[in-house]
Amino acid sequence: MKKILAILMAGVLTATAFAGCGGGGESSNTNSGSSSKSGESSATGVNASTVDYAYFGNEDNVKLKVWAPDAAVNLVKKQIEEFKKTYSEKKFDITVIAQGESDAATQMLNDASAAADVFSLPSDQLNKLVDAGVIAPVAKGFTDFVTTSNSEDTVKAGTISDTLYAYPETNDNGYYMVYDNTVVTDEDAKTLEGTLAACKKAGKKFIFDAGDGFYACTFAFTAGAKIDGFEEDGITQKFVEYDEDAAVKTLQAFAKLIKDYKGTFTSLNVKNVASGFKNGTCGAGIDGSWDTKVNKESLGDKFGAAKLPTINVDGEDKQLVSMFGYKYIGVNGSSKFPNSAQILALYLSGEECQKQRTEELGWGPSNVNVQKDKVVTESPVLNAIKAQAENSCTQVNIASTFWTPMGNLGNKLVADEWKPDDADATRKLLQDTIKNVRDEG
Amino acid sequence: MTYVEYKQLNPFQRFAHNFKKFILNIPHALASFFKAIGKAIVGFFTGIGKGFKNYGVTFVKGDWATKLSYLIFGFGDIHKGKYYKGILFFLTEVLYALYMIFFGWTYLQKFNTLGTDVTKQGYNDLGMPVTEYGDNSMLILLYSVLSIVITILVFAVYIANIKDAYHHQVMRAEGGKPTSLKHDVKEFLDGKYHITLLSFPTLMIGIFNIMPMLFMILIAFTNYDQQHLPPGTLFTWVGFDNFSSLFNFVDSATKATTFIELTKWTLIWAVVATFTNYILGMVVALMINKKGIKFKALWRTLFVIAIAVPQFVSLLLMNQMLQTNGAINILLSYFNGGVNPQIQFLNSTTLMARLTVIIVNLWVGIPYTILSMSGILMNIPEDLYESARIDGASPVKTFTKITLPYMIFVTTPQLITQFVGNINNFNVIFLLTGGGPSTEQFYQAGRTDILVTWLFNLTMGSQDYGLAAAIGILVFIVCATLSLLIYNNSKSMKDEEAFS
Numbered sequence: 021m022k023k024i025l026a027i028l029m030a031g032v033l034t035a036t037a038f039a040g041c042g043g044g045g046e047s048s049n050t051n052s053g054s055s056s057k058s059g060e061s062s063a064t065g066v067n068a069s070t071v072d073y074a075y076f077g078n079e080d081n082v083k084l085k086v087w088a089p090d091a092a093v094n095l096v097k098k099q100i101e102e103f104k105k106t107y108s109e110k111k112f113d114i115t116v117i118a119q120g121e122s123d124a125a126t127q128m129l130n131d132a133s134a135a136a137d138v139f140s141l142p143s144d145q146l147n148k149l150v151d152a153g154v155i156a157p158v159a160k161g162f163t164d165f166v167t168t169s170n171s172e173d174t175v176k177a178g179t180i181s182d183t184l185y186a187y188p189e190t191n192d193n194g195y196y197m198v199y200d201n202t203v204v205t206d207e208d209a210k211t212l213e214g215t216l217a218a219c220k221k222a223g224k225k226f227i228f229d230a231g232d233g234f235y236a237c238t239f240a241f242t243a244g245a246k247i248d249g250f251e252e253d254g255i256t257q258k259f260v261e262y263d264e265d266a267a268v269k270t271l272q273a274f275a276k277l278i279k280d281y282k283g284t285f286t287s288l289n290v291k292n293v294a295s296g297f298k299n300g301t302c303g304a305g306i307d308g309s310w311d312t313k314v315n316k317e318s319l320g321d322k323f324g325a326a327k328l329p330t331i332n333v334d335g336e337d338k339q340l341v342s343m344f345g346y347k348y349i350g351v352n353g354s355s356k357f358p359n360s361a362q363i364l365a366l367y368l369s370g371e372e373c374q375k376q377r378t379e380e381l382g383w384g385p386s387n388v389n390v391q392k393d394k395v396v397t398e399s400p401v402l403n404a405i406k407a408q409a410e411n412s413c414t415q416v417n418i419a420s421t422f423w424t425p426m427g428n429l430g431n432k433l434v435a436d437e438w439k440p441d442d443a444d445a446t447r448k449l450l451q452d453t454i455k456n457v458r459d460e461g
Numbered sequence: 462m463t464y465v466e467y468k469q470l471n472p473f474q475r476f477a478h479n480f481k482k483f484i485l486n487i488p489h490a491l492a493s494f495f496k497a498i499g500k501a502i503v504g505f506f507t508g509i510g511k512g513f514k515n516y517g518v519t520f521v522k523g524d525w526a527t528k529l530s531y532l533i534f535g536f537g538d539i540h541k542g543k544y545y546k547g548i549l550f551f552l553t554e555v556l557y558a559l560y561m562i563f564f565g566w567t568y569l570q571k572f573n574t575l576g577t578d579v580t581k582q583g584y585n586d587l588g589m590p591v592t593e594y595g596d597n598s599m600l601i602l603l604y605s606v607l608s609i610v611i612t613i614l615v616f617a618v619y620i621a622n623i624k625d626a627y628h629h630q631v632m633r634a635e636g637g638k639p640t641s642l643k644h645d646v647k648e649f650l651d652g653k654y655h656i657t658l659l660s661f662p663t664l665m666i667g668i669f670n671i672m673p674m675l676f677m678i679l680i681a682f683t684n685y686d687q688q689h690l691p692p693g694t695l696f697t698w699v700g701f702d703n704f705s706s707l708f709n710f711v712d713s714a715t716k717a718t719t720f721i722e723l724t725k726w727t728l729i730w731a732v733v734a735t736f737t738n739y740i741l742g743m744v745v746a747l748m749i750n751k752k753g754i755k756f757k758a759l760w761r762t763l764f765v766i767a768i769a770v771p772q773f774v775s776l777l778l779m780n781q782m783l784q785t786n787g788a789i790n791i792l793l794s795y796f797n798g799g800v801n802p803q804i805q806f807l808n809s810t811t812l813m814a815r816l817t818v819i820i821v822n823l824w825v826g827i828p829y830t831i832l833s834m835s836g837i838l839m840n841i842p843e844d845l846y847e848s849a850r851i852d853g854a855s856p857v858k859t860f861t862k863i864t865l866p867y868m869i870f871v872t873t874p875q876l877i878t879q880f881v882g883n884i885n886n887f888n889v890i891f892l893l894t895g896g897g898p899s900t901e902q903f904y905q906a907g908r909t910d911i912l913v914t915w916l917f918n919l920t921m922g923s924q925d926y927g928l929a930a931a932i933g934i935l936v937f938i939v940c941a942t943l944s945l946l947i948y949n950n951s952k953s954m955k956d957e958e959a960f961s
Binding site: 157358 | 579580582584585587588589590591592687688690691692693694715784785786800801803804805808809810897898899900901902904905907918921922923924
């Protein structure tokens, strides 16, 4: 026993000792790497999405990992080939891995050192990553260029305590109404009542994912309970002041419509919108910009897009208010090639790449020049998103406790046993929802 | 109650009597459990005391080389001619010292605060962001645990080294000679073969089970949550705050309600899921095994085929089928005049969702019960039934007197594993309902969430790692206590020989 223990101990000790040395060595390498090039050049601002070789410092044989959402992987791979050609003097080994944006932050927080060097993320996860100190801010020399070339809103939402933390990528992270224009006319699509009536008449469904907080917050926002960043403590969700009586009435109006159009109004995952269009069971739905491509394919010429409709509350048409965010490209703070990662992120968020994404994937650009392009101005979808963006809450600084209670609010309103006439229950539900979002109690 | 009185009771009264006995026995069982723990603790400390005594006595009795072994590992062994062992001991000390100086201590010294130096972001001359890493609470905790475990192991080696030095001193004094390396290696294939066999599995369990577990247990005593994410923000020790927040109905009412309500549902779920599967599986197995049933192999195969589809696939399919536009509602619409009844199986009322989960679980679980039950049924000696028949026992009597006792005897341990497995049955709940129907009264949980799925939501959704670790510990305590209680009270434990 003693002997074997001694041998095993020796083995374990050597292993850990080596592991320890390895880790230490690496981190000191990176440090010396970034400081040794201090004298080589002084940083002046850049004015294009490509930069001088000096910005690489002494990094060569660069190995980077990039996370891109499933739909964009092929395009990003193509763009990276271009990137390699642009900087042909350097050697690159860049891998692109499919990783949904919504989980990117969680993966980063779980183990930043194993995560991607460059990744896309939605705006609401930025503050979490900044708090955890795992995302590197935008390089100083690039900040001015990024700020001027992208729209003001996207830059503002990417800035936390005066530091721009990520490269704006899209200006379209929101949902809008898609419809089969043989079922729902453009006129019908202006009101929720009209849309539902048209769908019911044709015996088709209206799909809205009321169980997902991302969509379901529309109920609360439309009712007036809009969010406004954080309280001073930096973690509690702040709501604007709203008239609770009016809010309750709005929620009741929603619940009543849902009940009246039971069978037409269905709460399903947004994936069902495209498949529903294809097999002819769906007349209209609320879906996001990321599904535009599949929805268009399913509907062909019958594709219609509009901002969210209005709902009639006590004779007054109220515009539905949605959640609207942006997408960014972020750089991992623990990247072994921090300079190259910044340069790649700058490149991928640049005008050319954004234009390609708009053309091929239908993503709304954040770049001001691409926004003026006719690909954008003549796209009904991007126009619908733009119109909806004016009636929205920005998806930035969202508490982690926001989604579940909002999803619950939606679930409750669509549940069979919910009584639209019960104002007290509705009031209680609204109060509890707000309380849970604010994590009080 | 005397034996005769007991025999005069009807089955229901007997069950009541046994049940009462079991409940009344719980305090006793708990008492003996804690007594055993107390005994173990006392034994542990007397052991330590004995160790200290031996430590001193050996030092007094030892010669100069043995005494030097107290500082330099393996010195006594080398002095007495046991070279290879002495060198191994010495190497351990050197490696341990190197490990501690260059690695272990840098983390271990911050163990009490879990770090104070926060990571900062700066820029280099190129304007590129540079992260100046400070402390990382998680790494400090992780490597501290590693260092502590290593220290304990090295301490064991240290004691072994002293004992060995003294042992060889005595051996030399008696004129003996230390054994050779060859002899000792051979010994590992002979007298110490168990060590050769088990050392590798033990090592692996230590590295992959015990150490992560220690780490996780310690996390329960920290405020590792979404506001304290290293390296940006550090976390620190908070004592029992995570545990008390689960029971505090004043300051953290939602969390406490969630915990209590989910614990209730978890236990109900575990009991109902286990017994419905068990009983219904047994019924089907009995039907198949009944004499005179034709094509037994066919029926058995048909039922077992359900296992061929991976559980998670059937669960995800079930989830789709139970949606308002799913297969089941569409089927029902044929009976409803072609109108889809839009029954919300999974996200309307609590009762409906819970019933649905239990019923779907039957479908997933019964084939396994049938499989094991058929085996057991075929194993019951035929002569038992024969003699029962000769004595004129009715089929019901044979079932309650032979089949049932035999099956319960054999399957009690399996029942316990199933029960514990159901307490932690993540798949069925998570894939089928995802916790729904949701509610505003719970914190990050829905009506059908059980404790483990809540734990998952807390870690993956809201990064409440500390709270989740605390829940994990409580779940473990519940599982361990229940399994020990039931197992120690079972016939299989008390009367091992009964059916052999």
